Amino acid sequence: MNRIQLLALLALAYGASCQAAVTLQVTTSVHHEPLKSVTKSPADSKSTLYVTLADDYITAQSDSATTIYDFKNRRRVVLDGASKTYVDYSLFDTAGFRVFEMRNRIGMNAMLAKLNSELKPARKVDLEQELSLAEDSATVIDASTSGDALKFSSGGSPLAQWSKHGAKVGARDAAHFAQLLRYTQSVHPQVLARLAEGGLIPDSLNFTVNTAMGVSTVSVSVEQVRSATPPAYTLQGYTPRQAAPPQGAIEALLDRMAAQTPEQLAALRAAHPCDTEANYRADQLLDTMLGRLECTLSTGAAMLPFTPAQLEQIRASTPVSLAFSATSVSKQEDFAPAAATLSGLRSQAPRKAYVLKLMEANNRARLGQYKECDQLFGEVLEANPVLGGAWKDMGDLMIMRFDTPSAWRSWDIGRRIAPTLPNFAFVNQLEGEIAKRQPEYLVY
Incomplete structure (x- = not known):
């Protein structure tokens, strides 16, 4: 899809209430100077984006894809012009990654500071520049x-540094240009704030990024700045992407569930109903207990209660005791035997063994056994795709791997399935903290 086609696509949603916007061409060249100790560094690169700075979104079209930063809905939509497909991401995933990475780097710095090593802790300002993020304004x-x-x-x-020459624009357009750079470059937040208030889109900018690998020099040239009439963007002519398993099994699972309509989700819920009193089996107590837990994880509702007599049987059940003891371990040396216990109990739960697999996946995640986790989560969600708690836990696994786009996709699917599930309180709180501490990523 070329630039003209993109503008034509966007124009389909044009309305009389639209406000002014700016289109421009942004070319970026990156040169890397590795440290002497670094044997392999990234190759130099050059790329061009065709950009629209609209009233509540930014589009950035490259040769391979078009990214829409939708600040009104806090979404990031990536269009593939060749396949006419799109993937819908959360706008939180970019800021989320940088927050987690900043905390990780600060922890590494603290560790290096204690060691008598040739490796020196990175300067705070260099981390802030590289990640376009600052926890405070002390720098x-x-x-x-x-x-x-x-x-x-x-x-x-x-x-x-940037040129004093360029396109004089209104305050909103200058701020929108700075927001584009926040998402596409490495620039210190204080520097971006100065750019946003300058009333100018410079024709050339340069950024210096110091990393553990060396120094990267980024040169940005801006051309063809034009006023335009911004339509609301549309996904007309595009369909949700469907990744192909088995190589991308988890990705395919995310794509399939993200594309579900409300009617399709309702049909999936109907196909996976909660257990009732009629499902109680005194000879299959672990299976019974897992069935009721599954309902809570699928709907957020309180667990169906047991009678006093049933509770007495449950408490006396060795398989139930073993299963839930295996989910409450906290020491690193206990995770492997706990995972083995859960695996060994599957035969005791002929209907709900996949709930045991969910518990096992959480233990294996803490062992760093990510390949095994992918397999287990895939099996769990193939067995019951509306198990909201499993989507929450799989998102947590993605966070451990610093794959924040997949983490937020998984969490968004889970919250759509079971919005009242208490497990998602952490995610809601995390988004609230990002919105409060890094509002510049979300406010446009």
């Missing part, structure tokens, strides 16, 4: 003018 950024360039540095090290 001092110095601004200076040199000829027709505005320069920014910290502690004598260059961070950014």
Whole structure:
């Protein structure tokens, strides 16, 4: 899909209430200077984006795909022009990754500071520049003018500079351009704030990014800045992507469930009803207990209660005791035997063995056995795709792997299935913290 086709696609949703926007071409060149100790570094690169800065969204079209940053709905939609498919992501996943990565880097810095090593902790400002994220405003950024360039540095090290020449635009368009760079480049938040308030889209910008691998110099040129009439974007002519298993089994599972209509979700729920009193089996107590737990994890409703006599039987059940003891371990050396216990109990739960697999997957995740986890989660969600708690736990696994796009996709699916499930309180709280502490990623 070329630029003209993209604009034609967007124009399908044009309405009289639309406000002014800006289109522009952004070309980025990246040069890497690796440290002497680094034997392999990324190749230099050059890419071009055709951009629309609209009233409540940004589109950025490359040769391979078009990304729509939808700030109104807090979504990031990626269109594949060749296959006419799209993938809908959460706008939280980008900020979420950078928050987790910043915390990880700070932890590594603290560890390096304690070691007598040639490796030195990264400077705070360099982390903030690389991740376009700052937890506070304590970093001092110095601004200076040199000829027709505005320069920014910290502690004598260059961070950014841009030309005073370019397209004079309104305050909103300048802020929107800075937001584009926040998502597509590595630029310190304080520098982006200065760019946003400048009333100018510079024709050239340069950024210096210091990493553990070396120094990257980013050169950005901006051309063809034009006023435009921004339509609301549309996905007309596109269908949700369907990844192909088995190579992308989890990805295919995410795609399939993300594409479910409300009617299809209702049909899936009907096909996987909760257990009732009639399902109680005194000779299959583990199976019975797992069935009632499954209902809670699927709907968020309280577990169907047991009678006093049934509770007495449950408490005396060795398989039930073994299963739930295996889910409450906290020491690293206990996760492997607990996972083995859960695997060995499957024969005791002929209907609901996949709920045991969910418990086992959580233990194996803490052992770093991610391949085994993928297999288990795939089997669990093939058996019951509306098991909301499984989508929550699989999202947690993706976070352990720093795959925040897949994590938020999994969490979004789970919250759509079981919005009142208490397990998602962590996700809701995390999004609230990001919105409060990094509002610049969500406010447009």
